[in-house]
Amino acid sequence: MFSHLFSLPLAESKIYSLMNTAKLFLCVFALIFAASCGIFRKDKGTVTTTTKPENGVYEPGQEELKAVKSQFKDATMAELKEGYALYAQGACTKCHTPKNIYKREVSEWPGIIDRMAEKAKITADEKDAVHKYVMAIKASQPKE
Numbered sequence: 001m002f003s004h005l006f007s008l009p010l011a012e013s014k015i016y017s018l019m020n021t022a023k024l025f026l027c028v029f030a031l032i033f034a035a036s037c038g039i040f041r042k043d044k045g046t047v048t049t050t051t052k053p054e055n056g057v058y059e060p061g062q063e064e065l066k067a068v069k070s071q072f073k074d075a076t077m078a079e080l081k082e083g084y085a086l087y088a089q090g091a092c093t094k095c096h097t098p099k100n101i102y103k104r105e106v107s108e109w110p111g112i113i114d115r116m117a118e119k120a121k122i123t124a125d126e127k128d129a130v131h132k133y134v135m136a137i138k139a140s141q142p143k144e
């Protein structure tokens with residue numbers, strides 16, 4: 001099949017082999033480039049490391065629900081979402097922007113929420129939701 005190659009003049013066959021070497025290099029560089037772009041990464045699309053905001057104010061998910069269950073067995077996702085809505089966009093934002101949840105200790109929170117619920121004039125259920133939301137965030141706070 002390639003027998004005609006052998007009959008090429010020497011100079012011409014050298015050019016062919018040079019071209020092949022150049023192609024090989026190109027392929028290798030293309031591969032390295034693709035790899036450095038993460039094209040071959042298996043976990044692409046399944047984000048495993050979600051960065052949490054520094055103030056701990058974010059929408060709760062399964063991780064937060066699971067974490068708070070050890071303290072409140074009956075906590076539901078709906079409650080956590082309600083607490084988040086009040087805390088981040090609702091009654092708790094009327095006078096100030098959402099306060100840093102991480103910065104305050106678990107033991108400080110009941111007192112703060114009692115005090116603020118009165119200011120915000122929220123119902124007992126709403127206060128309960130805010131409390132559970134904050135505890136869920138605290139329970140899943142990244143360790144330093």
Ligand code: HEC
Pocket residue numbers: 086087091092093094095096099100104112113116117119120121122130
């Ligand atoms: C009527 C206005 C008002 C509303 C509504 C309000 N706050 Fe506050 N909040 C304040 C003021 C004023 C301060 C600062 C003085 C203080 O700590 O009492 C404060 C402080 C705080 C602090 C810091 C307290 C500390 O000791 O570190 C947190 C946390 C907080 N609020 C959370 C909330 C939450 C949660 C809600 C909703 C349930 C809420 N706030 C609703 C006025 C309000």
